[in-house]
Amino acid sequence: MTAALAKSTAHSIVEASPRAKAVAGGLVILYAVITILPLLWIVATAFKSQSDAIAYPPKLIFEPTLEGYVNLFTVRTRQTPDFIAKLPPPQTWYDKLVRQHDMVIAGPSKVVPRFVNSLIIGFGSTFLAVFLGTLAAYAFSRFRIPLADDLLFFILSTRMMPPVAVAIPIYLMYRQLNLTDTRLGMILLYTAVNVSLAVWLLKGFIDEIPREYEEAALVDGYTRLQALRKVVLPQAVTGIAATAIFCLIFSWNEYAFAVLLTSGEAQTMPPFIPFIIGEGGQDWPAVAAATTLFVVPIVLFTVLLRKHLLRGITFGAVRK
């Protein structure tokens, strides 16, 4: 009797019926398929031969090849069959693959340095934006700052117009400062754009952490900075992780400024990928390979932080 009572009170929310659950589950699966399908198509295309990639009707079953990836990572020159026959036998599997198409590898392509640029600029600006954002958000949340509301509005207002509206002034400014086509320049630019988002998001998270935690730490012997590091940050991890993902996604995907401000040294993946199409006909498998590669870091980063994205940590010690 008491057990039954306990069981019935344990679920104060009405349990969904099996049918409702099935419908909800079906919808979720449908949505997942719709969003994942293009991604799967790209991953598959990367393993197709050039003719399979443009075949109509599209081939679902095909013979996988690494041609796309080889083409992505190398620069090749077309030669006559006579010339190729005169060459010493191919040293590696990819040499062999390329020679089947009457081509010879001339050297590595620029994809690796571009990818490294993307990593440095993406993660660098994310780190800076979250770091600065955390400090600013903490200050806005905890201290009496004169004109705090106006300052917060000002910070947000930098996001109110499309960034491209300031493209020309920024271009001119960067030329003056010798920041065009430098990684530092891109990191600073993306940090500036992201920091406003970071301040607002993090302020919300930090506001939710009761002041008493750090005040207890202050009374117990910590300095303000120690209290921030050892007491506030561990509880703001969720918010910091979410903010970092948003910032990274923005700077990773950013295209317009990357096209405008980078051309060589500091070029990131987004402006680089379209270039691949041009080299030796429309090489869709190579483009698909580049896209696949481009998506991987974001997926990894999100998977690594996903534990924190779920608001699992509740502030159980404080009764509200």
Place this chain on the structure above:
Amino acid sequence: MAQIRVENLRKSFDQFTAVEGSNFTIDDGTFFAMLGPSGCGKTTTLRMIAGLELPTEGKILLDGEDVTFRRAAARDIAFVFQLFALYPHMNVAGNIGFPLKCQGMGRREIRERVRETARLLRIEHLLSSKTSKLSGGDRQRVALGRAMVRRPKAFLMDEPLGALDAEFRHLMCGELRDLHDRIGATTVYVTHDQLEAMSMADQIAVMNKGRVEQIGSPQEIYDRPASMFVADFIGSPPMNFLRFEGSLRSGDRAISFHDTRIAVPEIREDRPSAPLALGIRPEHIRFADAAPVRGEVFGAEYLGTTQIVTVDTAHGRVAARLPSSALLRIGETVGLEFRSERLALFDVGSGAAIRTANEGSARHG
């Protein structure tokens, strides 16, 4: 162990003044309660003593040493928060040991001290639990443990029982006082609950609108309130006020109350004609047919051994505490007789009490 002294303490936020010119001394080992309605400045005062808030003006002395602008951590004071503020990312032992870790104490010693503290609070069996799994009372004990473990000079408590259920609150009141008696450290306790303050404190400071209205033992505050605010705030139901106009002369033993005379304790100050109030505690009223102040019974609230009877008089509504055996009909006309030696007089303009020979129950033991 420490004496805490507050001199001309003032704190204002922008236009709002939270604390205005507070002066008091808390003697070593005293259980000192700051009592008042919300927003009266009691918590702000406590936070300034702790070093969590900087005063706009004034001084705070700990054992005669000026600590007004010293960091909270350097004051060797422990603070217990209303919402406990237990760190959710640590277990009970981690929470209690945290202040020692801050001080850089060795692991073994920390474990020893944590165990000892837990024994004192009878929460040894909880040391490895998660704080989120604890009941309200146990959380409060852990919060107390975190405060005690460092053996600070003084404990500051900000409504530590405010978040507990009523039954727990009563239990913890007893435990807190017991703990205070065993440790003997100066305790400053902020609350808006007069029962908590009255039952635990040696000294109570009643605050209102940023000012300290009165400091005294619970009995002094109850029997000889220094102002109408204190008289009204302390006691349930509060003191009754009957307004009248008149002048007072030192040495008088009776006042002219409207068209009758009422005996009062010997008056000790002169007062030209002014709006005055006669203060009567509900338990100092008896019903007597011959009494000159008369009224109509409005209602009765049964409380078990006593009942609170409200009577509408020509000068306002009066609450009287009577034995529950007294039978009354609503609408019945009754006469009110006051225990003359326990009456209080107030100046309505300033709210201040007028000095009389009323020694309260101090004289009666």
